[in-house]
Amino acid sequence: MKGITQFFSLGIVCVLVFLASSVSSTFAQVDVYDFETVEQEQRFRQLSNEFRCPMCQNANLSSSPGGVAADLRREIYRMIIEGQTDTQIEEFMLSRYGDFVLYRPRLTAQTLLLWFGPFLFLLAGAWIGWNVIRNSANKKPSTGQASGSGAVANSTHAVADVVISAEERNRLNRLLAENDLHTNANDNTGR
Secondary structure, three states, rough: HHHHHHHHHHHHHHHHHHHHHHHHHOOOOOOOOOOOOOHHHHHHHHHHEEHHHOOOOOEOOOOOOOHEEEEEEEHHHHHHHHOOOHHHHHHHHHHHHHHHOOOOOOOOOHHHHHHHHHHHHHHHHHHHHHHHHHHHHHHHOOOOOOOEEEEEOOOEEEEEEEEEOOHHHHHHHHHHHHHHHHHHHHHHOOO
C-alpha cells in the first residue's frame, strides 16, 4: 500500500511541475511591441507560436527566452508592420532556417518518415507481438499422455512424459524396486 501511495504522490508532483512549467512559459515573452491594429497583434502571436526557436529546439518563439528567439520576434514584428503577409514571413523563415523552424512541418519527401514513422513503428510492433503470441501458442508442451506412456519419476529427479513399452516399464519398476531395497538397507545399517 505504501508503494501505491508513493507512486500516486510522484504522479501528483509530476502533474504540478508540468502545469507550473506551462504557466511560466506563457509569461516567458517579455517583449513589448506596439501594433497599429489588433489584427496585427493576433498575427504576431500566431506566427510566434508556429515557429520553433532554432536555439532552444523545444520551444516556440513565444515561450523561448533565448536571444535568437528575441531577434526573430523582432524580425516578425518588423515584417508585419511593413505589411508583409503570413506567407511571405513563413517563406523568409523557411529560407533562413529550413523546415526545422516549423512546429508542424510540411508534408514533403524529406518529412514522410516524420509524419508516418510512428504509425509504421506501431504496425511493426503489432506484427511482432502477434507473431510472438502465435509462435508461443504453437510451442506449448502437451499436457496429456499418449497411450502406453508413463511419467517416470523417482525421489530425486522427474522425467517428463517418456513413451516406453510395457516390457521397459516392467524392467524400470524392477530396477527402481532394487534401488529402494539397497537404499533402505543402507539406511538401516547406519551408513
